[in-house]
Amino acid sequence: MKIDLHCHTKKCKQGDSPNRNVCPEDFKKAVDDAQVDIVAITNHNTFDLEQFNRFNKELGEEEKLWPGVELDVCGSRDKSHWHMLVITGPSKKDQFNTALQQLTGSMSPDKVLVNVGEVFSHFRDIGAIFISHAHDKSPHISPEDMSEMETLIGEEEKWRLFYEPRSLVTVGIWTNHGFNMMLGSDVQDWNKYPNCELPDLRLPVSSFEQFCLLAKRDGKTIETLLGKRGTFNVIAHPHAGVDVSLTLREDINVMFGQKGTGKTEILKSIEKVLLSEGRTCCSYYGNEKHEGFNTLLSTEDLVREPSRFGRTNGSDEISKILNWSDATPTSLSAYVTWWSTRGNNNNKDRFELSNAQNLDELSDSAFTTDQKANKAVSSFVAAYRDNGYGSYLEKQDADTLLALLEKLGRSIHHQSKEHFIEYRSIELANIALAKIKNEIDAKSETKSKPGSTGFLAFVKARIELKETAEKLINALAPINPNHEFGREYLGDLGDKGDAYIVTRYRYLSKESKTKEFEKGIRDLRTWKIALEELRDEAMGPMANAKQQDFAARCNEHAISDLSPFIGISRYIALDESNDEYAPSSGEEGILLLSHTLNKDADVYILDEAELGMSNSYVDAVIRERIQKLARQGKAVVLATHNANLAVRTLPYLSVYREHDNGVYRTYIGNPFTDELVDINDSSNVLSWTKKSLEVLEGSKEAFYNRRDVYEAGMR
Incomplete structure (x- = not known):
């Protein structure tokens, strides 16, 4: 579900665009057209409760509109200043309005600058979340202010803190770094809404309170949200004679881990089981892409x-x-014999048939054509009835068509009988004449005149x-x-x-x-x-x-x-x-994978889809397509070494395979609970974040080094 927690609905400060002013009707149309499911009003340093109520009434959906404000805040250091969104649930709109008035007093929006500690003291008790401008979104929070802010709110309440950069690239980097991230439209002109790519919640929530529980990684809430998607059980085989029982979800299921832990074999065994159960599967194996492309x-x-x-x-x-x-012509000797024996028997002269000639025989082509036509019409009439083709027509038209087809069949059958009689009767007449002549010849010891020259x-x-x-x-x-x-x-x-x-x-x-x-x-x-x-x-x-x-x-x-x-x-x-x-080898993989993901199936099985492809393509194309399939309720089961696929897809199920001193272990979990649990020992629990950093990023230090390099280049 799409969410936009940074929306302006009016010009409040000097420098604000007048195009931020919007009426309730245009607001609803823009939000609906963009298919945004949750939106928060966060005007600069002010909250208009009356406007909020009008907009909420226009939207007509409970829990779709959340109250909020964008505050100018500071920390204790000199020249400290950044923007922070404060948002709470619609059921707390009145308390929120009162708390904001107590915080800002009679100050005009252009004069507001409040200490972050005061912000927490006014809004924390009504369950608010806090989203600070970060990284490249000005004015953004500094590392020093970030550290102070996190200390002020405390470790147990740290889940309330979110950060908003300018781009999705930074969102991905910071998310992998363990921060709660949120991107909003910060709309400048409602004629161009939303003018950016909005975040899509992997676990759709129905209320602000549920969103907070998700941010807190509440296990029961996460299981409830995950449970909205169907599951199916499979017995996988990473090695011969080894069974691994998995409960997969009709969403994204990611398998990662060390090399040589049987991930490919698990995928192939899963595919075999699902096919035997009658499920349709589309599969792509990166190591077999050339063979797969040739098959294509x-x-x-x-x-x-x-x-x-x-x-x-x-x-x-x-x-x-x-x-x-x-056809052999009649020999001349047959005529000689007839001529020379014609007077041998006086009685024979009375049988004129002995000199009769054959009738000209007709071809059976007309009858053969009739038979083909009769077969074609009969087949169509049977298909018409058996498959219910008449349902495509009005009943009267359907009955008329069937009656005409049956009439056509009867007409063809009648004509074929006539054609059969026509050619077959001549054929039989000639056969009968030949038999009669044979009888005459046998009794008269003569030879009848040949019925035809045969030429x-x-x-x-x-x-x-x-x-x-x-x-x-x-x-x-x-x-x-x-x-x-x-x-x-x-x-x-x-x-x-x-x-x-x-x-x-x-x-x-x-x-x-x-x-x-x-x-x-x-x-x-x-x-x-x-x-x-x-x-x-x-x-x-x-x-x-x-x-x-x-x-x-x-x-x-x-x-x-x-x-x-x-x-x-x-x-x-x-x-x-x-x-x-x-195409090159890499292009073969791109095209084969594209073909696979564009097919319609129940389950998509992908093994190292990233092989031979650029990271930008993996992130921008493959990840987007996989997430789209998940939104359609399809099951995607993939094994990967790529963090964009294993982490940024936010899989409903993560399967981690490990090999240690000759022992293979399988862990299951997800990024929402940040746990990976040994399927054979529930007391053996790993951190999803730590393992993904270690296995997919090459280590925590390597990831941090890359993050610093990327961010330095983007400043």
């Missing part, structure tokens, strides 16, 4: 479909050639063979353009542009490469040559031999349609270009 570009699961190019897939044509048989059937069969082969060859002919591209967004490569996975489909050509095809290019070309020879010899004496050769090629190379002739390649391209771009 794999074409094995892609369908090679000729219809993509508006062409037949050729399965019917290939089947027709494989089942083709030559027409012979020519038809050869023409059909040639046309079928020609159709296949035309389906493989070059087209312009000879390729088709598919594009899928992959990720952002910064100044280089957006990266896309480009999938190129193209038929076999001179430019084709072997890796584009499931079968060898030489085998495909040999098959095509056999097809071309079959076409060329279809009307000649070698037709049968060429048909058998073609059938052998189909069997040898397992080709039953034209899909093997479509080559597919996948590669990376930038922006609108289709030119191939070769």
